[in-house]
Amino acid sequence: MHIQLPDGSARELEAGASAADLALAIGPGLAKAAVAAKINGQIRDLSAVLNEGDQVALLTKKDEEALEVLRHSAAHLMADAILRVFPKAELTIGPVVEDGFYYDIYMKDGKITPDDFPAIEKEMEQIAKASVPFQRCVSNGNDEIFARYRAIDGGHNKFKTELIAGIQERGSELSFYKHGDFIDLCRGPHVPNTGFLKNVKLTKVSGAYWRADSTKEQLVRVYGTAFFSKEELKDYLTQLEEAKKRDHRVLGEKLDLFTFTEDAPGFPFFQPKGTLLFNTLVGYMRKQISRRGYLEVKTPLILSEELWHKSGHYQNYLENMFFTKLKLRDEHDPEQVKDNVEEDRPMAVKPMNCPGHCMLYKSHPHSHNEFPLRYSEMGLVHRREMSGVRHGLFRVQAFTQDDAHHFCTPEQIGSEVQMLIDFFAEVYAAFGLTDVRIELSTRPEKSIGSDQMWETAESSLKKALDEKGIPYVVNPGDGAFYGPKIDFHIRDVLKRSWQCGTIQLDFSMPERFGLTYVGSDGEKHTPVMIHRACYGSLERFLGIIIENFAGDFPLWLAPEQVVVIPVSEKFNDYAVSVREQLLDAGVRAHANLSDDRVGYKIRDASLKKIPYVVVVGDKEQASQTINVRNRDDGQQLETTVSEWVGTIPLEPPTRATAVAAE
């Protein structure tokens, strides 16, 4: 039998030989190192039997794909161990995820907590030590292997029943993997034996719903990770520790950027430095939008409830909106307060800016000659979030959107969307954000508008993306209730993905609000509305860049750019005058006149991640110069204020410099 290898060479094997036999034929070293095989592009067990002409690549621990196989096997190992510790547990599914694997387990009465990890890990260790082989078996759903599979966790596991029914409905094969006495429904592949699974660690436990449906049973999800070597496992764990130090909540505290209080959960309070940073983001965006012909507007925070009925938000997001309630003192007893029902016209705090922009649009007649008309607003919106979803600056209950609405003709959609894609790319590049994932989300179940409208909207977004030739993924059913959207997702330091930018097409709100424009034909038409935000939420974006820069902001973003340190009290006056010169040159500078020593002040500036330290003493005062110390490399430079400020990058990167830096 003729087998093709990846390097172009071929091997002759006897009929019926497996991938493991191939490895052995190539060499004993490879036979030992092989984890799985890629046969004609498909990852299979090493025990898989080969056929004439197969293309075979043997996977060893160096291959990314082999790590997934290892982790999948580790999930089986963990399920086995959990059944040993908790005989009443019922198994469901256990897939591989980005950094490891998990297994969802139904615990009828009882729970699994991190306190149970040592016991489970001990069982896992023992099974790994025994080096039991993983064996694949196929069942007809009514044989011994099937019976043993059902029996392993009590025989009445309804989740297994559901899984099997699903597989049989699809007409797929029922395949199982067994190691020792443990059997699990599984497509495979797996490592040859449990001996590969010595570097496994349980990481966390959480709740999850069966079939990801919150109306269904709550399962216990136990997470773990696995590596081929002890070192890799250790490296991963230290990496995780390092990542936690970059967490924007940790840095927000350390760098004194923002804070939270129990009295306002999910409502960030920005400290002076955080406010500076926030305002720098706003300033940068204002430049971007004015260059692109946007018109900045301001609309009220509170609008009548009626308006939200009209927009459709009330029906769709009632639970997530804040409403006002007027109060009244009792005439005779001022201590008694009751709701002022008579005069209370129901009002709601805006969760979005679009109805406000529609009101502005409506206040004038419009012509196609004004189009595309782009209203923008740094709009503060409030959204009541379910408990358990708030997360630092990433998920708050009040946030500022760099929001805008483009009113245009249907013909202008393509060019508007393409302009936006370029626009957003430029902004993300300016902040050094390279890992941006683009998603196209289509019509959800809960939606308004006609089929035809949705079809047109979805295809025009898709067309714009395709014409740009940028990679994206489609998220079926994930669109807004009024239209499909393109989302820009950025990952945090713990690799969690957050939506930042968004471009949403909307044919229905203009209609609901009766918006019109006069076309070239002299007739009235309904405009198309494009909702868009680039940062998305200023708060969230701020969190993202804090983590991206690990708090070491580039000069133009740094809330404190320079601290001036006199060598001793004698030079305080000179330090103050240097600071003033810097302020005049547009540099955010402070002078540290405390009686601490220079070394201490340098350390302090360094911990605050201030980009430059200027030290002045006898020498500098005499020659009217400054000594500049760079945060990044500690290099010192003897210069004058006027000369130095011309050389430092006080301005954000432009399109050209951002592209060059990439």
Next chain:
RNA sequence: GCCCUCAUAGCUCAGUCGGUAGAGCGCGUCCUUGGUAAGGACGAGGCCACCGGUUCAAAUCCGGUUGAGGGCUCCA
């Protein structure tokens, strides 16, 4: 909303068997006046998140509430 974990000084954290609190950093005052990552002394800070229970006695044990952390679900 759901599952698990957690809550002690501004911050990071100790606090043993239940006997009403401790460190470092920071902060204040004083001494020190110094050349590139921590000079020294003294001092002020706590209703141990909140509400209830058990107990002679609760930071400590038990319930609940609120908030936070990790996930799930959700995210216009």
